[in-house]
Amino acid sequence: MPDDTDRNRSDDSDTTLPTDRTTPAVAVVDAQSPGNVGTIARAMKNFGFEDLLLIDPPELDPDGEAYGFAGHAREDILPNATEITFDDLVDNYHTIGCTAVTNEDDRSHIRFPFSTPADLAERLPTVEAPTALVFGRERVGLTNEELERIDEICSIPAAEEYPVLNLGQAATVTLYELRTLTLDEGDTQLPDLERVRAPEPMYDRLYDQWADLLEEINHPDEKREKTMRMLRRVHGRADLTKREANTLLGLLRRATERPAERSETDQSSR
CATH class of the missing domain: 3.40.1280.10 (SPOUT methyltransferase, trefoil knot domain)
Structure with a gap:
């Protein structure tokens, strides 16, 4: 172990040894x-x-x-x-x-x-x-x-x-x-991976949209509460960004609207 005094390396450069750094x-x-x-x-x-x-x-x-x-x-x-x-x-x-x-x-x-x-x-x-x-x-x-x-x-x-x-x-x-x-x-060369979680009101909209979709596809009533709890936990672990939440909202909204669109098309064709 070195002490706190400066010592010189035994080379021709006569470089003074560092005494206070932790970088090896x-x-x-x-x-x-x-x-x-x-x-x-x-x-x-x-x-x-x-x-x-x-x-x-x-x-x-x-x-x-x-x-x-x-x-x-x-x-x-x-x-x-x-x-x-x-x-x-x-x-x-x-x-x-x-x-x-x-x-x-x-x-x-x-x-x-x-x-x-x-x-x-x-x-x-x-x-x-x-x-x-x-x-x-x-x-x-x-x-x-x-x-x-x-x-x-x-x-x-x-x-x-x-x-x-x-x-x-x-x-x-x-x-x-x-x-x-x-x-x-x-x-480092890696991009900043700090993720900003979507605001809670957006999460609430996301969960409402999931609930609308479950209703639209006639998901069994007795299973809806358990399914929503599972979806909340999945999204909670994912820490969605605002952009990710917006994308999911758009997809869920479109999926919810499709059954109604098909029904209108079927009626008009009769």
Whole structure:
């Protein structure tokens, strides 16, 4: 765990470590594939993370695989990544080691206890220290020796018979679950889904129109009360908007009028 004093990373940039943010950095330990580093950078860009830390990384050629996989993250996250040592990481950050396999219970504490990414999304905002999500190698992940030095463990729930994810996949799933730390609803590409419920007088008109239709089609009297109660509950759960309620009113009105129209047509044809 870091204290409240500023420390410097052991790289040539002499960048001062943050001490008061809750948005985690993303640390990748000894990745073998430049493509996975690029994939992680891209996922960071997708979900609002900015600070990429690399421990013993492969060569990241601007014309190579990492930048090819990074998408728009090639413009900022990847070129601004900081190379540090594992010692610097555990000394200066509250670290969360991500591992697929726990295989332990409360009798051992190298890989136990653990949180899921969803658990972390709720708890990390309370950690008043710079935090880092730590992802390990493609083949073996983080070693037990590394996990012993890490503050806590995170594991993605997956099928028991095959819980191991690709490095890039694991980072993407974890960052997606933690996006609430970085993105507000208005910060995503999705339209505003806030729905305005139709006013109650419109609901009353809708229920009156249903009652008229039941009468027009000679719905059994003994069933009408129960049917209206069911319709009220269906519409209540739906939280209809004004436009939706208007559309239903028009359809019900037309359906109610059709029997009368057919009757008039039949009489005139005689």
